[in-house]
Amino acid sequence: MGSLLTIAEVAERTGLTAHTLRYYERAGLIAPVARAAGGQRRYAASDMEWIGFLLRLRETRMPIGQMQLFARLRSEGNTTAPERRDMLEQHLAQVLAAIAAAQQAAQTLQAKIAHYRNLEASLRHTPPLPSKGRTHVP
Numbered sequence: 195m196g197s198l199l200t201i202a203e204v205a206e207r208t209g210l211t212a213h214t215l216r217y218y219e220r221a222g223l224i225a226p227v228a229r230a231a232g233g234q235r236r237y238a239a240s241d242m243e244w245i246g247f248l249l250r251l252r253e254t255r256m257p258i259g260q261m262q263l264f265a266r267l268r269s270e271g272n273t274t275a276p277e278r279r280d281m282l283e284q285h286l287a288q289v290l291a292a293i294a295a296a297q298q299a300a301q302t303l304q305a306k307i308a309h310y311r312n313l314e315a316s317l318r319h320t321p322p323l324p325s326k327g328r329t330h331v332p
Contacts, residue, residue: 198236254289
């Protein structure tokens with residue numbers, strides 16, 4: 195991808211809206227994007243890589259405030275690498291804890307589903323009990 199992309203092209207490739215891309219720029223998540231002569235945004239390959247990383251952070255449910263801090267630290271250069279690594283390590287620990295909790299919840303759901311399947315199977319093989327006060331006619 196050697197050419198610059200318009201905001202519409204970036205929106206199509208990322209699944210973000212043009213509004214969201216402009217918001218990300220205003221919020222400091224994306225550095226100011228290069229502009230064409232008419233003022234239209236033009237995104238470079240490096241912008242696309244960074245947006246891709248932001249999308250991964252968003253998928254992990256990193257709060258926007260943390261994403262903004264990470265973006266600010268990134269803009270300050272390599273001297274902030276230790277802080278950024280620390281942020282990512284802390285966030286990874288949270289992501290892994292959430293995954294473990296989700297796996298436990300899935301196991302609980304699987305056990306409950308198995309319980310109901312067994313109950314349904316036993317009900318299919320057991321004749322219904324007669325109601326009180328009524329005569330049971332086979």
